[in-house]
Amino acid sequence: KAGVTQTPRYLIKTRGQQVTLSCSPISGHRSVSWYQQTPGQGLQFLFEYFSETQRNKGNFPGRFSGRQFSNSRSEMNVSTLELGDSALYLCASSAGLSPYEQYFGPGTRLTVT
Amino acid sequence: GESVGLHLPTLSVQEGDNSIINCAYSNSASDYFIWYKQESGKGPQFIIDIRSNMDKRQGQRVTVLLNKTVKHLSLQIAATQPGDSAVYFCAEKDVDSSYKLIFGSGTRLLVRP
Numbered sequence: 618k619a620g621v622t623q624t625p626r627y628l629i630k631t632r633g634q635q636v637t638l639s640c641s642p643i644s645g646h647r648s649v650s651w652y653q654q655t656p657g658q659g660l661q662f663l664f665e666y667f668s669e670t671q672r673n674k675g676n677f678p679g680r681f682s683g684r685q686f687s688n689s690r691s692e693m694n695v696s697t698l699e700l701g702d703s704a705l706y707l708c709a710s711s712a713g714l715s716p717y718e719q720y721f722g723p724g725t726r727l728t729v730t
Numbered sequence: 731g732e733s734v735g736l737h738l739p740t741l742s743v744q745e746g747d748n749s750i751i752n753c754a755y756s757n758s759a760s761d762y763f764i765w766y767k768q769e770s771g772k773g774p775q776f777i778i779d780i781r782s783n784m785d786k787r788q789g790q791r792v793t794v795l796l797n798k799t800v801k802h803l804s805l806q807i808a809a810t811q812p813g814d815s816a817v818y819f820c821a822e823k824d825v826d827s828s829y830k831l832i833f834g835s836g837t838r839l840l841v842r843p
Binding site for chain 2: 621648650652659660661662665667672673675707709717718719720721722723724
């Protein structure tokens with residue numbers, strides 16, 4: 618079974634721009650979660666989608682948004698990029714039901730200059 | 731490769747020895763925990779999970795121990811191999827949300843040949 622895929626793997630953007638990252642979960646998984654990973658803050662939860670509905674959101678500003686499509690693929694968008702948004706953005710896939718284990722993709726490395 | 735943490739605690743072990751990685755969690759009501767392994771340039775890889783109704787769970791070469799009294803989790807790796815070199819994270823399921831994982835800061839494991 619294919620794993621979680623994320624595109625693009627690397628991205629360089631300029632402050633003020635916006636960016637869209639994509640995630641395809643494991644086949645049959647209906648839940649997609651997004652995390653931001655930085656050296657200073659570690660892994661932090663952004664939001665989670667299940668069957669196209671956002672079920673939970675972390676403590677990030679409204680510039681961070683996401684959505685999920687009917688095929689469970691998910692996108693996250695960051696508008697008005699700031700230097701501090703430079704991070705590894707990870708997508709995790711799960712069946713969405715107990716026992717909740719999440720399987721991560723390789724991540725998208727975003728650099729904001 | 732990508733650095734996931736510049737100032738992580740580091741555990742250095744000799745190849746063939748057993749490794750023990752520790753983690754403290756914050757919420758005594760947490761009922762589900764996961765250990766992840768993250769190699770440079772990759773997303774976290776699921777290793778093993780444990781529910782709070784268990785004290786111990788074993789996998790292939792790995793054992794997770796849960797001490798609810800002191801809110802402590804440990805991952806034991808038997809006969810550590812060079813391929814075990816990575817950053818290890820513990821994560822707990824958020825009590826207030828089944829769909830969110832709260833990650834620890836991670837421990838870097840270095841295996842000496």
